[in-house]
Amino acid sequence: MSSSFPTVSELAAEARRVYGEEFGGDAPRAAACAPGRVNLIGEHTDYNQGLVLPMALPLVTVVVGSQTSGKDVTVVTAAKDADEPRRVTFSLPSDGSTLAPGLPGWANYVKGVIQHHRALPVPGFRAVITSSVPLGGGLSSSASLEVAVYTFLQQLMQDDGDKVSTAVACQQAEHTHAGVPCGIMDQFVSVLGREGHALLIDCRSLEATPVPLRDQDLVILITNSNVRHSLAGSEYPTRRRQCEEAASILGKDSLRDATMEDLEEARDRLDDVTYRRARHVIEEIERTARAAKALEGGAYEEFGRLMVESHNSLRDLYEVSCRELDELVSAAMEVEGVFGSRMTGGGFGGCTVTLLQTSATERTILHVQERFGGTPTFYVTTPSDGARALSLL
Ligand code: ADP
Ligand code: MG
Numbered sequence: 001m002s003s004s005f006p007t008v009s010e011l012a013a014e015a016r017r018v019y020g021e022e023f024g025g026d027a028p029r030a031a032a033c034a035p036g037r038v039n040l041i042g043e044h045t046d047y048n049q050g051l052v053l054p055m056a057l058p059l060v061t062v063v064v065g066s067q068t069s070g071k072d073v074t075v076v077t078a079a080k081d082a083d084e085p086r087r088v089t090f091s092l093p094s095d096g097s098t099l100a101p102g103l104p105g106w107a108n109y110v111k112g113v114i115q116h117h118r119a120l121p122v123p124g125f126r127a128v129i130t131s132s133v134p135l136g137g138g139l140s141s142s143a144s145l146e147v148a149v150y151t152f153l154q155q156l157m158q159d160d161g162d163k164v165s166t167a168v169a170c171q172q173a174e175h176t177h178a179g180v181p182c183g184i185m186d187q188f189v190s191v192l193g194r195e196g197h198a199l200l201i202d203c204r205s206l207e208a209t210p211v212p213l214r215d216q217d218l219v220i221l222i223t224n225s226n227v228r229h230s231l232a233g234s235e236y237p238t239r240r241r242q243c244e245e246a247a248s249i250l251g252k253d254s255l256r257d258a259t260m261e262d263l264e265e266a267r268d269r270l271d272d273v274t275y276r277r278a279r280h281v282i283e284e285i286e287r288t289a290r291a292a293k294a295l296e297g298g299a300y301e302e303f304g305r306l307m308v309e310s311h312n313s314l315r316d317l318y319e320v321s322c323r324e325l326d327e328l329v330s331a332a333m334e335v336e337g338v339f340g341s342r343m344t345g346g347g348f349g350g351c352t353v354t355l356l357q358t359s360a361t362e363r364t365i366l367h368v369q370e371r372f373g374g375t376p377t378f379y380v381t382t383p384s385d386g387a388r389a390l391s392l393l
Helices: 008-023 107-116 143-155 165-176 185-192 231-249 259-265 272-296 300-316 323-335 358-371
Strands: 030-039 054-067 072-075 087-091 125-131 197-202 207-213 218-228 340-342 349-359 378-383 388-390
Touching: 008 030, 008 054, 008 072, 008 125, 030 143, 030 185, 030 349, 054 107, 054 143, 054 185, 054 259, 072 107, 087 107, 107 143, 107 207, 125 143, 143 165, 143 185, 143 378, 143 388, 165 185, 197 272, 218 323, 218 358, 231 272, 259 272, 259 323, 272 300, 300 323, 300 349, 323 340, 323 349, 323 358, 349 358, 358 378
Parallel strands: 072 125
Antiparallel strands: 030 054, 030 388, 054 125, 054 197, 072 087, 197 207, 218 349, 218 378, 340 349
16 A cells, blocks of 8 residues: 655665676675655745745665776666666766767766766766656655765765765756756755754755654645646746746745745736746745644644645645645545645645654555555655665675
8 A cells, every 4th residue: 555665775775786686796885875755845935946845755766786997877767667788888078078968878977967967077987876756756856866866975075065065966867857947945955954853954955954753643644746747848948937027027036035025016017827826836835834843842733724825725726736736635634633634846746745643544544545546556664864875895
């Protein structure tokens, strides 16, 4: 029923096995892992310099490998649902020129990280990737891949180890090489996540406050709708543009600096769509601050109410939800012991996140499964650590 997922050591063992197969019995000399994430609240606020409240997941991407003497890089992914070749070889530019993105698409995340790594020049290497983060499911397999590769490369050539700079470099990789103009949240929490804590991240100052989240009576349930609508790719940059436009009409650097009073005053200078987009962002930032306080004080009912408000705002004002996500949220909210539920991630498919009493876990999963038309996957999760080197002993 609820999906069990491999542990970090199982993923590392699998990666070593594949490495041996692919590279003639050789053994990898370095390894690292980085988690996916779920955002509890604060959606579409990161690229508006706002607040977000994600946690790192026990679902991770693992990279094992070794430095080589030449300038070639060979990477193999064990990801079963990548419908591209799983093995890629490319040469590192020797003259400092850019490593151009190309095919297979998944390798661009690796190339981007090499390009933006702070300990240049990156040497030749070979590596294998394994992961328990679902690809394209809204739990940020992309950031976990970038951060895992970055952290792996830190084992080959040390940089100053600054964690925020690591997150920024990985975000740059996604911008320039995957063509996704994402905010900083995913990479940030993948690097800096902390076991037993959610992270309240201020995406303007890049400061993070850990918020304890380790109550035995509380469960964070992720439900993957296993649908992904094609709108997801094109609508994200559109939302970003609309927010920038709203900020500029309001005379602000970003919507982080705007209040609802500012927005109401400017209402006749904004078209209806732009108004609604900006209203979601301004209110969501405020909601996230309140939610962090509620969590801190153990006020789960209040936290749950804010989650549902967030979902409704994403559905009605920001228009990034979809039928499947709305259905999953409604079904979860019908169960006694559920505090709150909302879509999480960019939208148009992917996952919902639900906060509930531990004792309600089984009946929630059963009820959602029964009510939902599709075939969801469930993950019962706890807040986990960010990226780290792994020992291969
Ligand atoms: P999400 O980050 O929500 O999972 P994205 O569309 O941002 O969704 O990123 C998914 C893409 O990241 C995949 O299509 C693939 O190109 C790449 N990716 C992520 N994890 C892996 C992996 N383990 N192996 C190969 N590619 C991966
Ligand atoms: Mg992603």
